Amino acid sequence: MQIQTAVIHALHDFEHRAVVPPVHLASTFALDPETEGGEYAYQRSSNPTRAQLETVLATLEGSAHAFAFASGMAATAAALSILREGEEILLPASVYGGTYRFVGRVLPARGVTGRYVDHLDELTDEDFTPATRAVFVETPANPTLRITDLRRVVELAHRHGARVIVDNTFMTPVLQKPLDLGADVVVQSATKYLAGHSDLLAGVVTTSDDELAEAYRLCQQAEGGVLAPQDSFRLIQSLKTLPLRLERQQANARAIVSHLREQEGIATVRFPGSHSAHEARLHASQASGPGAVLSFELAEGLDRVAFLRALRYPAFAVSLGGVESLICRPSTMTHEAMTPQARAAAGISDELLRLSVGIEDLEDLLGDLDQALAAARLR
Known part of the structure; x- marks a missing residue:
């Protein structure tokens, strides 16, 4: 199925089989009194409309998992939540200013260090230390439009046990699929091309790594920076074009x-x-x-x-x-x-x-x- 078909038809297998799925605004859901279970319980943890959006996003990216957040920076923060005290992340010097702010002012309080490289295509084995656990890539870079060799960065990083996180906001999965090139995580500001009308904030994290998926699911549930149902619905509609x-x-x-x-x-x-x-x-x-x-x-x-x-x-x-x-x-x-x-x-x-x-x-x-x-x- 080609991408234009996928964005239109990815949801036709949902329960109600409506061409345009309904919006589920409920903040809470009734549970089975005997098992106290149910597919949905509370909107922060899960919601049918957000689940529909995440299904479409995973379909577009070709990933096993997708997670929708309330903004692009919320998605970036979630993507970087896998870093632990004493670890560092390598980033390009021209990284988006919001990411630069988060890495410079938030991560140090967690004991995580950011180290900047003029151009990631110049990375060598010597740039990695035992503390290097991730490489953050923007290609094309913002706003210089420099290009990074994703395959080469992935090969280098994985050789040193580091994960590769790619901000794919400029390209979207229509033009570039970093997971297919070996990246571990893709993050996007869905506010930009995915939404496409300058009228909502949203972010998305996608991965096919089950362990990372559990970490990002925890971010949604524990930190609560999830995308609301109405915005999830609007983003589903925007993706179709x-x-x-x-x-x-x-x-x-x-x-x-x-x-x-x-x-x-x-x-x-x-x-x-x-x-x-x-x-x-x-x-x-x-x-x-x-x-x-x-x-x-x-x-x-x-x-x-x-x-x-x-x-x-x-x-x-x-x-x-x-x-x-x-x-x-x-x-x-x-x-x-x-x-x-x-x-x-x-x-x-x-x-x-x-x-x-x-x-x-x-x-x-x-x-x-x-x-x-x-x-x-x-x-």
Whole structure:
């Protein structure tokens, strides 16, 4: 079953056999008085609508288990909950700012250390110590769009007894399946492409490791950061158009990349594979598309604020993956938790802009970028 069919038909075997399954809002469920048991007891532990969503998510990912959380960071926190006192995790220097904040301010209180590597493709056996228990990967990286060789990182990490956790938010399982490449855990901010309409917060963790699944199930039950039934239902509905949305978003993004690279007012354009021919080949070997996020810098002398103010369609806002285009300045928005030194090491300049491309008419988007560049030159 292909992915577009899977997102539509994955739930047709549920009890009620409704084409659109009902929403179960109950916070508690009646139990059998004799056995005091039942498939569902309390919404925090389990809920039929959340279970339906998790079935769809596991189907998309090709995983044995999926767990829905109340936000992408809640999912990331759950994914990292497997680390214990005295252990460390390796991360890329350009990791998402929210993850950087969690690793730097929350994990140390648990006795867990985060160690940053400029680029994970440069990892060697010497980078691993007996304390290294996990490697956290973003590919493409946010917002530099650098590519990491997932197969190589998995082979290195597993040789040293470390697990590999991949943030697949930019690619989604439509374009990249890290579990198929050997990763142990995939985490996504479902707020982004999976939901796709900038109207709900959600996160997902997927794995085929039964031991890890038990740990993540405990996170849901013990910590309670689960996705509510109404949002679970809305996410199920949004997933049905995910492949179609991504197809249009990628087509728009490809055209915008080509257009911007021809403009004198643009100094640099970054997209998956733009760093080198090697990274382009690598991305093509592990993903089926470039995604729809790009970043760029204006040429020297252009007014960044004037450019952003002149834009009619991309809103100047954090987040990405929605049907509407969004643009942000990572150094002060998505990665503001980083120190200036950490941003410099990650290749995130103060002038870098990240554009998440939506499904608007391409001619409108290109015209808008052109008139904004003209406004930036006038200043």
